[in-house]
Amino acid sequence: MRILLDKFSKSFGSTKVIEAMDLEVGSGEMLALLGPSGCGKSTTLFAICGIHRPTAGRILFGDRDVTNLPSQERNVGVVFQSYALYPHMTVEENIGFPLTVRRLPASDIKRRVAEISALVHIDNLLGRRPSQLSGGQQQRVALARALIRRPDVLLLDEPLANLDAKLRLEMRSEIRRLQKETGITAILVTHDQVEAMSMCDRIAIMKEGEIVQIATPSEMYNDPRSAFVAGFLGNPPISFLKGKALGGAFVSDDGNFRLPLGSLRDIGDGRALTLGIRPEHFGPDGDLAIEGKVVFAETQGRENLYDVVLADGSVLRSIQPVRDDVKLGDCVRWNLSSEAAFVFAEDGRRL
Amino acid sequence: MADKTQISVNFSSVPVIFLLTLVSLPLVLMYTYLFVDTISNSEAGSLIPNELTLEHWRFLWEIRPGKASIWLVTLNTFIFAASITAVILIVSSMAGYVLSRLNVPARGLLLAGVMVLHAFPSVTLIISIFIVLQYVGLYNSLIGVILVKAAIDMPLGIWLMKGFYDTVPWEIEMAGLVDGASRFTVWRRLVLPQIKPAIMALGLFSFLTGWSEFILPQVLAPGAQVQVLSVYLASLIADDNNFDFATFKAVGVFYVVPVLILYVFFQKHLMNIYGGGTKG
Ligand SMILES: Nc1ncnc2c1ncn2[C@@H]1O[C@H](COP(=O)(O)OP(=O)(O)O)[C@@H](O)[C@H]1O
Ligand SMILES: [Mg+2]
Numbered sequence: 001m002r003i004l005l006d007k008f009s010k011s012f013g014s015t016k017v018i019e020a021m022d023l024e025v026g027s028g029e030m031l032a033l034l035g036p037s038g039c040g041k042s043t044t045l046f047a048i049c050g051i052h053r054p055t056a057g058r059i060l061f062g063d064r065d066v067t068n069l070p071s072q073e074r075n076v077g078v079v080f081q082s083y084a085l086y087p088h089m090t091v092e093e094n095i096g097f098p099l100t101v102r103r104l105p106a107s108d109i110k111r112r113v114a115e116i117s118a119l120v121h122i123d124n125l126l127g128r129r130p131s132q133l134s135g136g137q138q139q140r141v142a143l144a145r146a147l148i149r150r151p152d153v154l155l156l157d158e159p160l161a162n163l164d165a166k167l168r169l170e171m172r173s174e175i176r177r178l179q180k181e182t183g184i185t186a187i188l189v190t191h192d193q194v195e196a197m198s199m200c201d202r203i204a205i206m207k208e209g210e211i212v213q214i215a216t217p218s219e220m221y222n223d224p225r226s227a228f229v230a231g232f233l234g235n236p237p238i239s240f241l242k243g244k245a246l247g248g249a250f251v252s253d254d255g256n257f258r259l260p261l262g263s264l265r266d267i268g269d270g271r272a273l274t275l276g277i278r279p280e281h282f283g284p285d286g287d288l289a290i291e292g293k294v295v296f297a298e299t300q301g302r303e304n305l306y307d308v309v310l311a312d313g314s315v316l317r318s319i320q321p322v323r324d325d326v327k328l329g330d331c332v333r334w335n336l337s338s339e340a341a342f343v344f345a346e347d348g349r350r351l
Numbered sequence: 352m353a354d355k356t357q358i359s360v361n362f363s364s365v366p367v368i369f370l371l372t373l374v375s376l377p378l379v380l381m382y383t384y385l386f387v388d389t390i391s392n393s394e395a396g397s398l399i400p401n402e403l404t405l406e407h408w409r410f411l412w413e414i415r416p417g418k419a420s421i422w423l424v425t426l427n428t429f430i431f432a433a434s435i436t437a438v439i440l441i442v443s444s445m446a447g448y449v450l451s452r453l454n455v456p457a458r459g460l461l462l463a464g465v466m467v468l469h470a471f472p473s474v475t476l477i478i479s480i481f482i483v484l485q486y487v488g489l490y491n492s493l494i495g496v497i498l499v500k501a502a503i504d505m506p507l508g509i510w511l512m513k514g515f516y517d518t519v520p521w522e523i524e525m526a527g528l529v530d531g532a533s534r535f536t537v538w539r540r541l542v543l544p545q546i547k548p549a550i551m552a553l554g555l556f557s558f559l560t561g562w563s564e565f566i567l568p569q570v571l572a573p574g575a576q577v578q579v580l581s582v583y584l585a586s587l588i589a590d591d592n593n594f595d596f597a598t599f600k601a602v603g604v605f606y607v608v609p610v611l612i613l614y615v616f617f618q619k620h621l622m623n624i625y626g627g628g629t630k631g
Binding site: 046049050051070071072074076077078080081082084086087088097098101102145149 | 520522523525526527528529530531532533536540541544545547
């Protein structure tokens with residue numbers, strides 16, 4: 001079911017958290033709300049599930065206006081960051097709780113609990129209590145509880161934040177599988193760009209209560225609208241060079257480095273610019289040579305990661321297939337792919 | 352909990368136990384003699400009893416002149432303590448929740464007010480309460496004194512419950528709401544079970560203070576039909592005509608036995624009031 005936020009605003013007392021946000025999530029789509037901690041992701045999520053009442057604006061599920069409906073009547077499933085399992089109930093009672101409060105017959109509840117727990121692979125744990133489960137198992141119970149009454153919308157608040165790296169990888173594909181199998185509309189809140197990119201159809205990136213850009217993961221990676229977006233996506237992250245426009249080219253502050261701006265050639269001279277270069281676009285291949293000293297080297301098994309300090313003190317990151325010939329402290333002369341560099345204005349807007 | 356009961360490797364508990372024994376020895380001796388005196392007679396000035404007797408326990412099957420039956424008094428005490436417990440538990444488990452969770456106007460003022468009420472020694476109010484009870488016709492009735500005692504003990508209960516509710520994570524309630532439960536169901540089925548240890552502890556605590564309360568029943572419900580054990584006990588020494596010290600001691604022992612039994616069975620729960628918090 002489609003979710004639409006129309007000029008949604010939320011403030012707590014005098015602190016404005018979200019102001020006039022517009023967001024549409026298509027039916028069956030999985031959307032990531034990505035942003036740094038404290039930017040209002042959870043607030044948005046809690047407004048959608050009815051725990052927070054919006055200060056202004058409307059929330060629609062399909063064509064139904066649910067703005068003033070209490071949580072109980074919205075039919076949303078929520079997985080909380082801390083899972084919020086009920087500690088005094090068994091797994092079976094936890095999962096069945098949404099049906100129990102709806103006074104379904106016990107036999108129906110039992111059957112549906114069995115169905116859903118098989119779907120999330122915890123059918124052998126039904127008699128346990130949450131404290132007797134591992135993090136990943138608790139996560140699955142929380143998912144099952146959110147899905148059991150076939151909600152219109154599934155909301156996930158940093159569902160993987162409390163898991164270790166291996167489980168995170170496993171649950172990532174698991175959640176995506178469940179979302180696809182059930183065809184449910186889902187919103188995933190996360191501050192981890194890898195999660196957002198790997199799990200979702202589209203990403204809405206947020207900053208200080210505003211959505212900065214909405215796009216598919218690859219669009220957003222290849223065509224970021226601002227320096228903030230470019231800096232948020234990608235691991236290892238993009239590196240930035242400061243400089244200014246001079247004669248249709250980017251010139252670094254110390255004048256040692258010059259990059260023709262191509263389509264942006266008629267930009268005013270002297271205008272401050274920032275250049276964003278992704279680590280994969282700086283290395284042996286490329287069309288624009290640049291010199292620097294390796295100050296950091298790390299191997300990740302398949303690839304090596306280098307930090308190179310340029311003459312003016314700024315740092316470029318590089319990721320390359322494993323090689324043994326470059327050591328810490330070496331002076332290198334590597335190349336930039338000049339078309340792949342992003343140019344940002346002083347306020348962070350992409351040009 | 353488990354590791355607390357294990358004996359520490361680094362510190363021997365023997366010296367501590369020895370010291371505690373030494374300090375509590377006089378108390379133990381006194382209690383021993385209290386009990387021994389109720390089942391024996393000894394010559395004046397002697398510490399060694401010279402005959403065993405049950406005559407001091409006669410009050411159990413005889414009604415003393417001018418007094419109510421001990422069983423009626425015990426029943427009264429039980430009703431008194433149990434009703435106080437029930438009233439305190441019901442009211443403070445709800446009020447604590449409201450103060451901890453819901454948007455109450457002037458919550459700070461309310462909490463401070465409740466605390467101030469608790470700080471009042473109940474004796475200072477006793478004359479006015481007496482007059483009020485007489486005015487509404489509850490003087491010399493169990494209901495009256497139950498209401499007064501429960502009201503006086505309530506602030507502590509409310510504060511305690513609020514503190515325990517504060518430790519229950521918000522997310523559990525949010526999850527309950529989106530799972531479709533009403534606010535009341537959330538409280539009853541999800542939150543209340545989390546603070547069960549606190550409920551147990553507060554219940555026991557209230558029962559014990561009710562059981563040992565003296566001043567309020569003495570002043571507000573002194574009549575023979577509504578007497579509680581503490582008042583009965585006091586009336587024994589106040590009675591100059593049939594002064595009987597050994598019977599007084601026997602009634603005293605009779606009075607503390609239920610308390611001891613409660614302690615033995617529920618000691619663990621009572622400790623919870625100080626330990627605090629729930630365990631997930
Ligand atoms: N109940 C609340 N009362 C006051 N401020 C709140 C409340 N909930 C969240 N905030 C504030 O709103 C901002 C956004 O919070 P949140 O949505 O939780 O961020 P996140 O994106 O990390 O999930 C934060 O600055 C936080 O302090
Ligand atoms: Mg959050």
